[in-house]
Amino acid sequence: MSEKINASADAPLRNIYHFDEATHEIALSTHNLHVFYGDNEALTEGDLQFERYKITALIGASGSGKSTFLRSLNRMNDGIARVEGEIRYRDLDINSNQIDVYEMRRHIGMVFQRPNPFAKSIYDNITFALKQRGVRNKQRLDEIVETSLRQAAMWDQVKDELHQSALALSGGQQQRLCIARAIAMEPDILLLDEPASALDPVATSQIEDTLLQLKEKYTIIIVTHNMQQAARISDYTAFFHLGKVLEYDEARKIFTRPKVAITNDYISGNFG
Amino acid sequence: MNAKTADKIATAVFYAIAGSVILILAFLLGYILISGFPKLTWQFLTTPAKAFTAGGGIGIQLFNSFYLLLLAMLISFPIALGAGIYLNEYAKQNWLTTIIRTAIEILSSLPSVVVGLFGFLLFVVHMKMGFSILSGALALTFFNLPLLTRSIEGSLAAIPNLQREAGLALGLSRWETVTHVILPAAVPSILTGVILSAGRVFGEAAALIYTSGQSAPALNFGDWNPFNISSPLNPMRPAETLAVHIWKINSEGIMPDASAVSAGSSAVLVLAVLLFNFLARWLGRRLYHRLTSATN
Ligand SMILES: Nc1ncnc2c1ncn2[C@@H]1O[C@H](COP(=O)(O)OP(=O)(O)O)[C@@H](O)[C@H]1O
Ligand SMILES: [Mg+2]
Numbered sequence: 214m215s216e217k218i219n220a221s222a223d224a225p226l227r228n229i230y231h232f233d234e235a236t237h238e239i240a241l242s243t244h245n246l247h248v249f250y251g252d253n254e255a256l257t258e259g260d261l262q263f264e265r266y267k268i269t270a271l272i273g274a275s276g277s278g279k280s281t282f283l284r285s286l287n288r289m290n291d292g293i294a295r296v297e298g299e300i301r302y303r304d305l306d307i308n309s310n311q312i313d314v315y316e317m318r319r320h321i322g323m324v325f326q327r328p329n330p331f332a333k334s335i336y337d338n339i340t341f342a343l344k345q346r347g348v349r350n351k352q353r354l355d356e357i358v359e360t361s362l363r364q365a366a367m368w369d370q371v372k373d374e375l376h377q378s379a380l381a382l383s384g385g386q387q388q389r390l391c392i393a394r395a396i397a398m399e400p401d402i403l404l405l406d407e408p409a410s411a412l413d414p415v416a417t418s419q420i421e422d423t424l425l426q427l428k429e430k431y432t433i434i435i436v437t438h439n440m441q442q443a444a445r446i447s448d449y450t451a452f453f454h455l456g457k458v459l460e461y462d463e464a465r466k467i468f469t470r471p472k473v474a475i476t477n478d479y480i481s482g483n484f485g
Numbered sequence: 486m487n488a489k490t491a492d493k494i495a496t497a498v499f500y501a502i503a504g505s506v507i508l509i510l511a512f513l514l515g516y517i518l519i520s521g522f523p524k525l526t527w528q529f530l531t532t533p534a535k536a537f538t539a540g541g542g543i544g545i546q547l548f549n550s551f552y553l554l555l556l557a558m559l560i561s562f563p564i565a566l567g568a569g570i571y572l573n574e575y576a577k578q579n580w581l582t583t584i585i586r587t588a589i590e591i592l593s594s595l596p597s598v599v600v601g602l603f604g605f606l607l608f609v610v611h612m613k614m615g616f617s618i619l620s621g622a623l624a625l626t627f628f629n630l631p632l633l634t635r636s637i638e639g640s641l642a643a644i645p646n647l648q649r650e651a652g653l654a655l656g657l658s659r660w661e662t663v664t665h666v667i668l669p670a671a672v673p674s675i676l677t678g679v680i681l682s683a684g685r686v687f688g689e690a691a692a693l694i695y696t697s698g699q700s701a702p703a704l705n706f707g708d709w710n711p712f713n714i715s716s717p718l719n720p721m722r723p724a725e726t727l728a729v730h731i732w733k734i735n736s737e738g739i740m741p742d743a744s745a746v747s748a749g750s751s752a753v754l755v756l757a758v759l760l761f762n763f764l765a766r767w768l769g770r771r772l773y774h775r776l777t778s779a780t781n
Contacts, residue, residue, distance in 0.1 A: 316656065318654060329647035329648055341665065394655065395655070
């Protein structure tokens with residue numbers, strides 16, 4: 214970071230990494246994505262590929278369009294914003310209106326900024342959506358509850374109180390329950406929008422550990438405003454600025470030798 | 486005058502205003518309860534009224550009040566629930582919903598005597614239902630529907646959007662999310678709203694005078710076939726309620742103990758409404774606690 218690359222006049226304005234699809238498996242990619250809130254175009258350029266079983270972090274100043282982009286990926290912006298362009302998942306354009314959105318969301322799960330457990334027991338929080346999908350076998354449900362809570366690293370803490378209200382858990386535990394609830398659906402891809410921003414440092418680092426474990430099985434895309442967090446956990450990092458992705462690269466490159474001047478400004482804490 | 490004294494004076498004035506409101510309320514309640522208290526016997530609560538002699542009770546009126554309340558709630562609750570869900574969960578902001586909301590607003594500020602006369606013309610006269618429990622229950626529905634709809638809409642609106650997003654993000658449909666996530670979470674507050682509106686309905690007189698009528702024919706409490714004319718359940722019989730009874734005694738009662746009966750009836754009415762209010766608070770808190778507590 215001490216290198217003063219942003220001084221050079223020929224520093225590029227954009228630098229977007231493209232994967233060699235022969236050697237990298239792409240779980241999700243966006244093409245020509247534009248998102249409008251009414252007449253306001255909140256996302257003007259967002260062409261990204263996400264590699265399977267990796268953690269990709271989306272960073273950028275507040276209002277730069279990270280959430281807008283992320284929420285478009287599993288159509289949570291339906292009815293809120295107009296999303297144009299293509300989102301490719303398994304040879305499908307999931308942004309097309311032929312897609313069964315509810316089915317798609319079971320493959321692409323989401324965890325939100327504020328923990329939002331249902332006003333139900335811990336057990337019901339995890340099994341409820343599964344039951345709606347027809348999983349009725351009690352033994353199977355018990356298994357799923359245990360594995361998803363283990364994967365979210367909270368089984369040992371709550372295994373004796375599965376039938377107590379989830380609202381009685383601490384904020385950090387509620388957030389991990391939300392992660393468990395999302396992965397109980399066995400999604401391919403997990404989207405997280407600043408999942409630790411409402412939590413204390415201890416809970417935050419637990420969530421980070423959890424995510425590092427989870428990437429063995431899931432493709433993770435996480436929005437964070439915490440630069441250390443992005444550097445610690447992500448394999449790839451995308452830098453958003455004023456509704457555009459200005460730089461996308463391996464995380465270690467972004468955090469040591471960014472090619473775009475504005476990225477450098479941002480990660481050195483000059484704005485944001 | 487400096488800011489500090491101004492502040493002190495303002496505080497004192499507000500305390501005085503609040504205090505006088507409480508005093509008036511306490512005086513009113515105390516007066517009604519104390520003057521009615523001597524009448525509050527089991528016999529008074531269970532025997533029929535007497536038109537010309539002393540010693541009549543309010544048994545039939547009390548039963549009528551509860552029966553009408555039950556019927557009115559059975560009709561209005563599903564409609565209000567549906568309307569509340571539509572308005573809060575599905576309706577977009579457009580001219581149609583603006584009209585609906587304005588209509589509800591106007592309906593809820595309609596004087597109940599107007600609702601009563603409307604019910605008289607429509608149900609009693611035009612649809613030939615006569616002075617009957619059914620006419621009364623329908624009039625009460627008109628009276629109750631706007632406020633109950635607004636209260637249910639408010640209960641649903643109080644559930645944070647995060648809960649809806651949580652359901653949708655798990656691949657649940659909008660309807661599944663509403664029925665299995667939003668409604669259960671809103672139950673404590675919906676229930677509180679229902680019971681509070683039940684209190685209002687229970688004490689309502691003007692909407693009933695010309696719909697369910699001012700007479701309380703003798704009932705045979707051994708006959709529960711709703712098609713028999715003397716059955717308490719018959720919805721086509723006229724049914725004077727407790728609130729209407731109080732109005733009637735005070736305007737044209739000729740029994741010798743009219744004022745005592747009126748005082749006793751008023752005390753029962755006030756007690757019932759108070760009971761509804763406390764029940765609403767207690768049940769709402771308890772249910773909420775149950776949903777959020779660690780001990781299931
Ligand atoms: N629901 C919405 N309606 C209208 N504008 C919105 C909405 N959500 C976000 N925006 C606008 O879109 C832009 C990007 O916001 P957002 O995606 O939330 O940024 P970030 O997550 O990077 O902080 C901002 O200008 C914001 O005001
Ligand atoms: Mg955001």
